[in-house]
Amino acid sequence: MKQTDTPSTLLMIFGATGDLAKRKLYPSLFHLFNKGKISKDFAVIGVARREWTEEQFKKHVEDSVLTSIGTKENIDEFISHFYYQSHDVSDSESYITLKNLADSLDNKYNLHGNRIFYLAMAPEFFGTITDHLKSDGLTDTQGFHRLVIEKPFGHDLPSAEQLNNQIRESFTEDQIYRIDHYLGKEMVQNIEVIRFANALFEPLWNSRYISNIQVTSSEELGVEERGRYYEKSGALRDMVQNHMLQMVALLAMEPPIKLTTEEIRGEKVKVLRALRPLKDDEVKDYFVRGQYGPNETGGRGYRQEPNVDPNSNTETYVAGKLMIDNFRWAGVPIYIRTGKRMETKSTKIVIQFKDIPMNLYYNRDKPLAPNLLVIHIQPDEGITLHLNAKKSGQNVETTPVKLNFSNNSVDGMNTPEAYEKLLHDCMRGDATNFTHWDDVKLSWAYVDKISEVWETTKETEFPNYCAGTAGPKAADELLEKDGFYWWPIDNLDVDNC
Numbered sequence: 001m002k003q004t005d006t007p008s009t010l011l012m013i014f015g016a017t018g019d020l021a022k023r024k025l026y027p028s029l030f031h032l033f034n035k036g037k038i039s040k041d042f043a044v045i046g047v048a049r050r051e052w053t054e055e056q057f058k059k060h061v062e063d064s065v066l067t068s069i070g071t072k073e074n075i076d077e078f079i080s081h082f083y084y085q086s087h088d089v090s091d092s093e094s095y096i097t098l099k100n101l102a103d104s105l106d107n108k109y110n111l112h113g114n115r116i117f118y119l120a121m122a123p124e125f126f127g128t129i130t131d132h133l134k135s136d137g138l139t140d141t142q143g144f145h146r147l148v149i150e151k152p153f154g155h156d157l158p159s160a161e162q163l164n165n166q167i168r169e170s171f172t173e174d175q176i177y178r179i180d181h182y183l184g185k186e187m188v189q190n191i192e193v194i195r196f197a198n199a200l201f202e203p204l205w206n207s208r209y210i211s212n213i214q215v216t217s218s219e220e221l222g223v224e225e226r227g228r229y230y231e232k233s234g235a236l237r238d239m240v241q242n243h244m245l246q247m248v249a250l251l252a253m254e255p256p257i258k259l260t261t262e263e264i265r266g267e268k269v270k271v272l273r274a275l276r277p278l279k280d281d282e283v284k285d286y287f288v289r290g291q292y293g294p295n296e297t298g299g300r301g302y303r304q305e306p307n308v309d310p311n312s313n314t315e316t317y318v319a320g321k322l323m324i325d326n327f328r329w330a331g332v333p334i335y336i337r338t339g340k341r342m343e344t345k346s347t348k349i350v351i352q353f354k355d356i357p358m359n360l361y362y363n364r365d366k367p368l369a370p371n372l373l374v375i376h377i378q379p380d381e382g383i384t385l386h387l388n389a390k391k392s393g394q395n396v397e398t399t400p401v402k403l404n405f406s407n408n409s410v411d412g413m414n415t416p417e418a419y420e421k422l423l424h425d426c427m428r429g430d431a432t433n434f435t436h437w438d439d440v441k442l443s444w445a446y447v448d449k450i451s452e453v454w455e456t457t458k459e460t461e462f463p464n465y466c467a468g469t470a471g472p473k474a475a476d477e478l479l480e481k482d483g484f485y486w487w488p489i490d491n492l493d494v495d496n497c
């Protein structure tokens with residue numbers, strides 16, 4: 001099939017009345033529609049149990065767009081493409097009606113049999129849905145058939161394997177689009193460009209010149225209403241297995257031969273294969289965990305959140321040191337940390353370069369600051385390069401200076417949301433920014449060792465950081481023992497550190 005930027009598509013959303021569809025999918029589709037990135041020939045079928053009429057569903061979509069975007073422009077035309085079927089996914093009979101509706105919309109909008117099945121539902125339903133899509137003939141059309149799967153993709157390696165085997169009964173690997181919304185973020189996509197489009201960085205991007213890398217993703221929010229899910233997940237499964245390891249793979253991969261899906265994914269997978277596996281007794285030396293407690297201003301602790309065990313041993317914070325045992329990265333620690341109820345919402349990557357071999361500007365009272373490259377993922381988007389320059393005046397004194405690029409000031413409010421980009425990529429058939437099964441498998445294998453050890457050793461110090469703070473002390477000690485420290489994620493001025 002010829003790949004176009006705006007293919008005619010039937011999008012079937014399972015879980016159409018849920019939170020994800022409302023907050024992310026409908027606003028993203030609306031943006032794509034208004035930007036002309038969706039063909040005028042498209043239709044959406046919402047599927048969920050609620051016995052809504054089509055009008056109720058259209059109103060729900062309209063409200064979600066208005067709440068999120070605040071504009072009504074073209075909304076009537078947009079929602080005229082939406083249809084609804086009340087359907088329990090475990091009810092075999094309903095798939096026949098769904099197929100009939102899909103076939104009639106295919107004719108009405110001339111969709112060439114192109115279908116995207118978006119599973120915005122709990123994972124326990126995935127296998128049942130994909131089995132029926134195949135056995136009831138919903139994939140028996142001429143066009144493309146793509147399956148979009150939300151996280152979590154399993155709970156550990158065995159459950160992920162089981163889920164994968166089940167969906168592979170009905171869809172091939174290249175038809176499966178596993179969402180990791182971090183891969184849709186503008187500055188995460190920019191990592192490859194910064195690395196591979198600049199003569200300045202790539203020659204230095206190795207163990208000879210880089211001393212360590214720090215990847216931080218901190219959140220101000222706690223678990224909110226998701227206590228039930230989070231109790232079984234924790235920060236390790238919720239953030240490290242997917243988003244954090246994906247960012248590490250992009251930072252550490254070799255340049256791909258070409259910018260094709262297969263080549264890029266192939267290079268990322270090699271990084272995950274080179275991750276140094278941990279033995280049971282090494283886990284404590286490489287990974288630390290934290291759980292937020294109440295703070296003095298009345299902020300709730302994790303154990304007081306709804307649907308959370310008052311003696312919970314679940315971690316809401318993880319910091320770790322990853323070693324990549326390959327030629328490029330031998331001996332360079334990559335530190336990661338992520339947590340809920342931290343002091344600030346921020347995702348940043350700091351690449352710290354090694355000190356120069358001889359410091360001509362030695363000053364006992366003011367050591368030369370290291371060069372840093374900071375990639376700001378969110379909420380600010382951009383790059384900062386920290387250098388040393390001459391301080392104005394007669395003496396040859398150095399002072400840290402920063403070269404800044406702010407993506408926000410270039411693209412401003414037009415930077416598309418991650419889901420918008422990923423939905424568009426899926427419609428175009430570009431799976432580069434979706435995770436391949438090999439990534440998922442290797443990431444689970446890596447984190448499973450850590451969770452196995454943590455599950456058998458209760459953390460007696462929990463809670464070990466107050467809500468609204470920078471995380472547990474042990475995370476600082478993890479770097480201190482290597483002679484490093486975390487670069488602050490707010491106001492990173494090297495002369496203040």
Ligand SMILES: NC(=O)C1=CN([C@@H]2O[C@H](COP(=O)(O)OP(=O)(O)OC[C@H]3O[C@@H](n4cnc5c(N)ncnc54)[C@H](OP(=O)(O)O)[C@@H]3O)[C@@H](O)[C@H]2O)C=CC1
Nearest residue numbers: 015016017018019020048049050088089120121122150151
């Ligand atoms: N919300 C978010 O921000 C994120 C969500 N995710 C993932 O996305 C998926 C959906 O999450 P979310 O939207 O928050 O979940 P919700 O609980 O808000 O929505 C679940 C949806 O599934 C439908 N549903 C449940 N059981 C059935 C059934 N037997 N037959 C048909 N429909 C059913 C519900 O419809 P009804 O009640 O009408 O039956 C509802 O539309 C999950 O896998 C989650 O982990 C991933 C990242 C972020």
Ligand SMILES: O=C1O[C@H](COP(=O)(O)O)[C@@H](O)[C@H](O)[C@H]1O
Nearest residue numbers: 151181217219238239243347378
């Ligand atoms: O996948 C998830 O990500 C969010 C954080 O995403 P961000 O884009 O706001 O950084 C996290 O809150 C959630 O627990 C997790 O499931």
